[in-house]
Amino acid sequence: MSLTRRTIAAVEAVDPGATFPRTLSVAEDGWGLALDLNATGPVGLAFDQLRLTATEPRALDAWALKAWADRLVGRLTYLMEPLVVLEVDGVGLEAELRSQAPSRRGSVRSYYEIRLKSGGTLDLRRVSYDETSRTRRPVACQVTLEAFERLVDDLVATGPVA
Numbered sequence: 001m002s003l004t005r006r007t008i009a010a011v012e013a014v015d016p017g018a019t020f021p022r023t024l025s026v027a028e029d030g031w032g033l034a035l036d037l038n039a040t041g042p043v044g045l046a047f048d049q050l051r052l053t054a055t056e057p058r059a060l061d062a063w064a065l066k067a068w069a070d071r072l073v074g075r076l077t078y079l080m081e082p083l084v085v086l087e088v089d090g091v092g093l094e095a096e097l098r099s100q101a102p103s104r105r106g107s108v109r110s111y112y113e114i115r116l117k118s119g120g121t122l123d124l125r126r127v128s129y130d131e132t133s134r135t136r137r138p139v140a141c142q143v144t145l146e147a148f149e150r151l152v153d154d155l156v157a158t159g160p161v162a
Contacts, residue, residue, distance in 0.1 A: 003028040004152040007035070008145065014040045021048065030055050031156055038140045045148060046140040052155050054120030060160055062090035065116050069095040071158035072114065078147065079112055093118035107131040110139055120160055 001009075006026045014024070014037070024035045032055055036048040060068070069085040076083055081099035088095045099111035110128040126141045143151065 001028060003031050003033060003156055004149055007033055007152050008149055011035075011037070011040055011045055011145070011148070016040075027055060029156065031159070033152065044142065044144040046142045048125060048138050048140055050122075050124045050141075050151075050155075052122040052124075052159070054159070056120075058118070058120035058160050060093065060116075060118045060120065062088050062093065064160055065093065065095040065118065068116055068158065068160050069097055069114075072097060072116075072155075075154045075158050076151070078150070081111060083112060083114065102129075112141075122155060122159075124155075 003026065006028045007024070010024045010026050014022070018040075020038050022037050024037055026033050032053045034049075034051040034053075036050075038046040038048060040046075058064075066085065066088045069088065073083045073085060079099075080103060081101055083097045084100045086096045086098045095116040097112075097114040097116075099113075102109035102111035104110075108128050108130050110126060113125055113127050115123045124141070126139050127136055128139045129136050
């Protein structure tokens with residue numbers, strides 16, 4: 001079974017009366033995935049954070065992180081906002097991707113944020129920034145099951161090569 005199928009099966013197995021938030025963890029195909037789940041339903045799910053981790057840590061340099069980030073930008077074109085590579089830190093060996101143009105509702109801007117780390121880890125979350133209070137806070141990513149399945153497939157497919 002692939003990581004995607006195992007993840008979808010875990011999401012679909014959550015009891016409709018379950019309490020949230022809860023973390024689902026699955027592993028397959030050299031990857032571990034942890035999902036901070038807020039809600040599930042017959043159509044989709046909401047989560048605060050998705051963490052994808054290589055089960056065998058990699059030692060990625062800045063060039064490999066940049067290549068990984070570029071593959072993600074080219075592949076994740078179906079999210080609410082297109083992504084751009086914001087920064088690749090050659091010393092800390094991290095890369096940061098964000099929505100190119102955040103969604104705006106009044107004084108609040110919301111955007112995707114992805115952080116890649118040298119060991120082969122990816123953290124995806126959605127963040128809102130309130131211009132009035134000048135505060136950042138995590139907000140739930142809400143996706144259909146079909147979009148989530150595609151997302152997990154694409155995250156694995158673009159991952160770093162050992």
